[in-house]
Structure formats: structure tokens, C-alpha cells
Amino acid sequence: MTGPRSTPPQPMLATLGRPPAGEGWAFEMKWDGQRIIASVAGGVCRLFSRNGIEATGAYPELVDPLVRLLAGRAAVLDGEVVALDADGRPSFSRLQHRMHVLRPTAALRRTTPVTYYVFDVLALEGDSTTSRGYLRRRELLDGLGLDAPEVRVPPHWVDGDGGRMLDLAREHRLEGIVAKRVDSIYRPGIRSPDWVKTPLRSNTEVIVVGWVPGTGSARGGVGSLLLAARDDDARLVYIGHVGTGFTGATRRALLEKLEPLERPTSPLDAAPPARESRDARWVEPLLVGDVEYREYVGGSLRHPSWKGLRDDKSPDEVDLPGRH
Incomplete structure (x- = not known):
């Protein structure tokens, strides 16, 4: 699997649809940010956008926390970089102040800080985890201890009710939800029906x-x-x-x-x-x-x-x- 100097995998993508019914699905909130793949190994961290363009310089405040939290472990992570508003909700309009700045100043980093919401792990210690089911990958991710102001692992819910989850997103004024089959493998670069996104706003x-x-x-x-x-x-x-x-x-x-x-x-x-x-x-x-x-x-x-x-x-x- 990719190391800090190799090409990262493309992220897996969700299809658009209504929340699926029945058992066998996990739910996550849909975050209004920029999809980022993080590759950490040998004390080096690199960040890549969805289309493989390096974004490490755009979000330098994420580098040291990721290296520190992983404590020498090599990992490839998938998540969303968000900029939170005054109420703690991801705001794409706030993130606009950062998305197109290749080398943000210290002042910009203070006024518009970003957080990396990690929701998947694609490799650990050089071994790919993409062939493992979603729940197993979440277990591995939860075990990494990624908990800091700059890096968080947002919650997921198993066998919840899709309609209720969508109501929960609406109550908290979030973008929507993503449903993922609990046994789904990670398919880099593929838009798969195993992941279904339901935005609250078109x-x-x-x-x-x-x-x-x-x-x-x-x-x-x-x-x-x-x-x-x-x-x-x-x-x-x-x-x-x-x-x-x-x-x-x-x-x-x-x-x-x-x-x-x-x-x-x-x-x-x-x-x-x-x-x-x-x-x-x-x-x-x-x-x-x-x-x-x-x-x-x-x-x-x-x-x-x-x-x-x-x-x-x-x-x-x-x-x-x-x-x-």
C-alpha cells in the first residue's frame, strides 16, 4: 500500500439515493468539506485531495498532530477536512478561505482553523485493509486513538433507522447522511452502491x-x-x-x-x-x-x-x- 512518497489511492465514492431500509447498514453524517487522503509513515505525513493533488502545504496544522497521534505507526487514512463555524458545524463557505491557499499564513490558520474528520483506514503498518469489511476497518480506526482538536474520528451508527438518522442530521443542521453496508470492502476510485449518500439539500x-x-x-x-x-x-x-x-x-x-x-x-x-x-x-x-x-x-x-x-x-x- 502507499507510503509517504508514493501515489495515494483514490477515495471510494458514494451513490446518490434515499436512506436504505433494513439491517446490514451503518450510518455516518455527511460532512461539508474537502475529501483528503492522509499518508503517514516514518514520521512523514502527506495529504492528498480526491484527484491525487498534494495538499500538505494547504493544511500544515494537520501534519504534526497526525504524526504524533499515530506514534510511529504507518497508516493511510480517508476523511474530510472541515472548517467549523461558531456553532461547531462544518461550513463549506468558511473552508473556502483555506481550500485555494497553497501556503496559508499563521494569521489565516488562526482565524480559519481546519479539522480532519477521519472515517476510514486503508492501510496499517504497510498492509492494506481495503479488503476487510467496513465494521472491521472502523474497529481498526477506533483503535488508533485519533483524538485531538485537529484530528477526530466522528461517530457511526449500526443498524439505525435511515429516516431517523436523516432527521438527526436535519436537527443539527448538517449536510445529510451516508449509509454504508457493514460488510462492504473499500474500493478505491469506485462509486459504489454499497455506500449511499442522502443530502438534505440538493x-x-x-x-x-x-x-x-x-x-x-x-x-x-x-x-x-x-x-x-x-x-x-x-x-x-x-x-x-x-x-x-x-x-x-x-x-x-x-x-x-x-x-x-x-x-x-x-x-x-x-x-x-x-x-x-x-x-x-x-x-x-x-x-x-x-x-x-x-x-x-x-x-x-x-x-x-x-x-x-x-x-x-x-x-x-x-x-x-x-x-x-
């Missing part, structure tokens, strides 16, 4: 293909973003625009990222509605973001709200809303 990744300049209080920044995704034939198709969920600083920061990507023509494989693209400034389809939305009908997102950019997802991974 959420999707999008590809930014253009923007409309802001007016009024949004002048000097982005007014709205034009969004796209890949259909079943890998065509880049328009799925709507988003103009809410931005702060003034976010609108200006997005403009700085978009202007260097500007192109004279639309990158879409079919023309979008003229009323939504009349004043559009087109860009290369390279930036991936997250939006929440009420529903996806008629080829367009209804009531979308911007959550933020993601640098751990490739544009080629972005399918139509509701697929994953």
Missing part, C-alpha cells in the same frame, strides 16, 4: 463557462455565473445561471480568476438561451464549483445558490445534476 458540482458583469452594488465583480455539465455523451451542456450566494469579496475574487480564462466564443456544444447569455463573457471550462438548488427541470437549475469553487474536482467529472 447539491451539485458545476462547470463555470462564463459570467455576466455585476451592476449596482455588484459592480466591479461578477453579477452571475453561467453553468454547465457533461451529459451522457460527454457534451458540455448549459444547466442555468447563478447570481446568489456571493459576498462582495467573492464576486471580486471570482472575476480575478475568470478574466485570464476569457475566450471570444462559447465553449458549450449547444447555444444557451439568448436571454441568459446576452451579456455573457465566455471562459475556458476549467473551473468547478458547488451550488445548492431546489430542483433540476427542463435542463435548468431552479433557485440555485453559489457555495464556492472546488479545486479537488476535475471538469471531466461533472455530470448532470442528480446523477451522483
Whole structure:
């Protein structure tokens, strides 16, 4: 299995669906953060994003705690890096202050600290654990003693009621739940029906293909973003625009990222509605973001709200809303 200088495994992914009924399932809360694989061996810790890009420098405050807590043991861990709000809940908007900073200053680390929520172990002392069932891997993980302000192992519940677990997530204003078969092996890089995620709010990744300049209080920044995704034939198709969920600083920061990507023509494989693209400034389809939305009908997102950019997802991974 991977060591600190080798390529990490890709994380296993969940399918989208309702909470499964019946016995044989364990439940975890769904955390609103960035998926990170941690590899620790020989006193060296490296962190990798979902697409294998090293993120050690982005979250340096996690390195020493992981090495210290593992106390000389080698391990490969799977989890989510989160930034907690004032009520102790993961906040993706807070994490935005850290996700795109390769070398955060000490001041930024103080004002926006992060925590690593570890929910799986893929290797111990050089031996792969991926062929072991979920419950056995959780036993191994619980035995590692990963308990510090910077590193935690969140709880899991076995043979619970999916509807009740979803209510619990709603009561605590969390993102949703993930159900995992208790005997499921870990399948790196596979989106498996053995893991089922149920978000409380509809959420999707999008590809930014253009923007409309802001007016009024949004002048000097982005007014709205034009969004796209890949259909079943890998065509880049328009799925709507988003103009809410931005702060003034976010609108200006997005403009700085978009202007260097500007192109004279639309990158879409079919023309979008003229009323939504009349004043559009087109860009290369390279930036991936997250939006929440009420529903996806008629080829367009209804009531979308911007959550933020993601640098751990490739544009080629972005399918139509509701697929994953």
C-alpha cells in the first residue's frame, strides 16, 4: 500500500439515493468539506485531495498532530477536512478561505482553523485493509486513538433507522447522511452502491463557462455565473445561471480568476438561451464549483445558490445534476 512518497489511492465514492431500509447498514453524517487522503509513515505525513493533488502545504496544522497521534505507526487514512463555524458545524463557505491557499499564513490558520474528520483506514503498518469489511476497518480506526482538536474520528451508527438518522442530521443542521453496508470492502476510485449518500439539500458540482458583469452594488465583480455539465455523451451542456450566494469579496475574487480564462466564443456544444447569455463573457471550462438548488427541470437549475469553487474536482467529472 502507499507510503509517504508514493501515489495515494483514490477515495471510494458514494451513490446518490434515499436512506436504505433494513439491517446490514451503518450510518455516518455527511460532512461539508474537502475529501483528503492522509499518508503517514516514518514520521512523514502527506495529504492528498480526491484527484491525487498534494495538499500538505494547504493544511500544515494537520501534519504534526497526525504524526504524533499515530506514534510511529504507518497508516493511510480517508476523511474530510472541515472548517467549523461558531456553532461547531462544518461550513463549506468558511473552508473556502483555506481550500485555494497553497501556503496559508499563521494569521489565516488562526482565524480559519481546519479539522480532519477521519472515517476510514486503508492501510496499517504497510498492509492494506481495503479488503476487510467496513465494521472491521472502523474497529481498526477506533483503535488508533485519533483524538485531538485537529484530528477526530466522528461517530457511526449500526443498524439505525435511515429516516431517523436523516432527521438527526436535519436537527443539527448538517449536510445529510451516508449509509454504508457493514460488510462492504473499500474500493478505491469506485462509486459504489454499497455506500449511499442522502443530502438534505440538493447539491451539485458545476462547470463555470462564463459570467455576466455585476451592476449596482455588484459592480466591479461578477453579477452571475453561467453553468454547465457533461451529459451522457460527454457534451458540455448549459444547466442555468447563478447570481446568489456571493459576498462582495467573492464576486471580486471570482472575476480575478475568470478574466485570464476569457475566450471570444462559447465553449458549450449547444447555444444557451439568448436571454441568459446576452451579456455573457465566455471562459475556458476549467473551473468547478458547488451550488445548492431546489430542483433540476427542463435542463435548468431552479433557485440555485453559489457555495464556492472546488479545486479537488476535475471538469471531466461533472455530470448532470442528480446523477451522483
